[in-house]
Amino acid sequence: MKLVYLDNAATTKMSKRVIEEMTESFEEIYGNPSSTHTLGQKAKAVVENARHIVAKNLKVEAKEIVFTSGGAEGNNLVIKGFLKQNKDKGKHIITTKIEHSTVLKTFESLEKQGYDVTYIDVTKDGIIDVEKLKKAVRKDTALVSVMFVNNETGVIQPIKEIGEFLKEKEIFFHTDAVQAIGKFEIYPKELRIDALTVSSHKFYGPKGTGFVFIDKKYNIEKEIFGGSQERNRRAGTENVNGILGTGVALEEVYEKMEVIFEHEKKIQEYLEEKLKNEIGRIQKVEINGENSRRVKNITNVFIENTDIQMLLVALDMRGICVSGGSACMSGSLENSYVLEAMGLNDERLKSSFRISIGKDTTIEEIDYFIENLKEII
Numbered sequence: 001m002k003l004v005y006l007d008n009a010a011t012t013k014m015s016k017r018v019i020e021e022m023t024e025s026f027e028e029i030y031g032n033p034s035s036t037h038t039l040g041q042k043a044k045a046v047v048e049n050a051r052h053i054v055a056k057n058l059k060v061e062a063k064e065i066v067f068t069s070g071g072a073e074g075n076n077l078v079i080k081g082f083l084k085q086n087k088d089k090g091k092h093i094i095t096t097k098i099e100h101s102t103v104l105k106t107f108e109s110l111e112k113q114g115y116d117v118t119y120i121d122v123t124k125d126g127i128i129d130v131e132k133l134k135k136a137v138r139k140d141t142a143l144v145s146v147m148f149v150n151n152e153t154g155v156i157q158p159i160k161e162i163g164e165f166l167k168e169k170e171i172f173f174h175t176d177a178v179q180a181i182g183k184f185e186i187y188p189k190e191l192r193i194d195a196l197t198v199s200s201h202k203f204y205g206p207k208g209t210g211f212v213f214i215d216k217k218y219n220i221e222k223e224i225f226g227g228s229q230e231r232n233r234r235a236g237t238e239n240v241n242g243i244l245g246t247g248v249a250l251e252e253v254y255e256k257m258e259v260i261f262e263h264e265k266k267i268q269e270y271l272e273e274k275l276k277n278e279i280g281r282i283q284k285v286e287i288n289g290e291n292s293r294r295v296k297n298i299t300n301v302f303i304e305n306t307d308i309q310m311l312l313v314a315l316d317m318r319g320i321c322v323s324g325g326s327a328c329m330s331g332s333l334e335n336s337y338v339l340e341a342m343g344l345n346d347e348r349l350k351s352s353f354r355i356s357i358g359k360d361t362t363i364e365e366i367d368y369f370i371e372n373l374k375e376i377i
């Protein structure tokens with residue numbers, strides 16, 4: 001059966017270059033980076049080389065990079081680790097209503113521990129309300145966390161504006177950049193970001209690995225104790241091969257960024273035109289967050305009178321993989337809290353889903369998808 005993968009915001013297929021380099025390294029690089037002998041030092045060199053690649057592409061220092069097991073750990077490590085290390089900075093923290101669950105749930109747990117949390121609203125276009133954020137800041141605000149690109153709508157958030165405002169106030173600023181990395185150039189120092197989370201499997205790297213950038217001005221307390229790896233910020237023998245794959249994948253997307261951008265732009269325009277004109281002829285179609293600046297790989301679409309759960313099953317039977325919203329929501333019948341925060345009504349919440357393309361998505365695949373979507377509807 002034909003297989004059409006349109007769920008690249010949930011995860012991506014590893015690139016050929018990543019698979020090749022990791023396969024080779026599995027055979028050869030098996031030492032422990034903490035061992036002082038030759039094999040250990042070989043493994044350490046692989047880790048440090050990947051750290052150098054990451055630092056160079058983000059224009060930060062190598063010592064400001066901590067390798068992690070991915071986005072969930074990165075978000076937890078930065079947010080909780082910073083607060084534990086900087087208890088004197090205050091009890092007020094700010095985030096938004098549309099964060100990934102790994103940020104939202106972390107804030108909820110901090111709320112239970114006595115932190116005062118402000119959750120910033122978004123407009124109907126899915127952009128966080130910067131004026132509200134500015135007003136919410138207090139003398140005892142210790143940390144602000146705002147995602148760079150929303151994983152359900154693809155809407156790009158005004159990170160630079162927030163960064164500049166918070167820099168003046170000297171408030172620690174973290175961004176979950178998991179959906180942003182590889183989509184456009186991101187230089188944390190220019191954007192006045194103090195910490196940033198990245199996950200490798202969202203840009204053609206391996207799953208279960210990623211990194212955080214933390215500005216050298218700040219210390220964090222570790223979440224995992226018992227070893228001094230990663231400059232004493234994360235215990236545990238390094239995922240050497242995963243880290244190698246992270247470096248290769250990041251280098252590759254930075255090299256090919258313009259080409260991938262132009263390709264995805266073309267595919268997205270084609271897809272949205274087909275949705276509006278071909279599906280729109282049968283049912284009312286609208287793109288959620290359409291008026292906002294969006295990444296080119298995510299389209300969140302409303303199709304009137306459509307039961308999304310049934311639609312996804314029917315598409316899957318025809319070899320087409322798409323998701324309701326975020327991967328964490330799939331399988332559940334709960335509405336998307338992201339679309340809800342945008343003020344969409346119940347009917348619209350129940351009939352919206354996400355199509356996420358990738359660097360290898362073709363026009364033919366979009367045609368196949370539209371054809372089948374038309375039939376099913």
Ligand SMILES: *Cc1c(COP(=O)(O)O)cnc(C)c1O
Pocket residue numbers: 009010069070071072073100102147149150151176178179199200202208209210
């Ligand atoms: C996927 C994702 C995460 C989680 O990353 P994992 O590596 O899968 O833990 C966090 N934030 C956003 C915005 C994501 O899309």
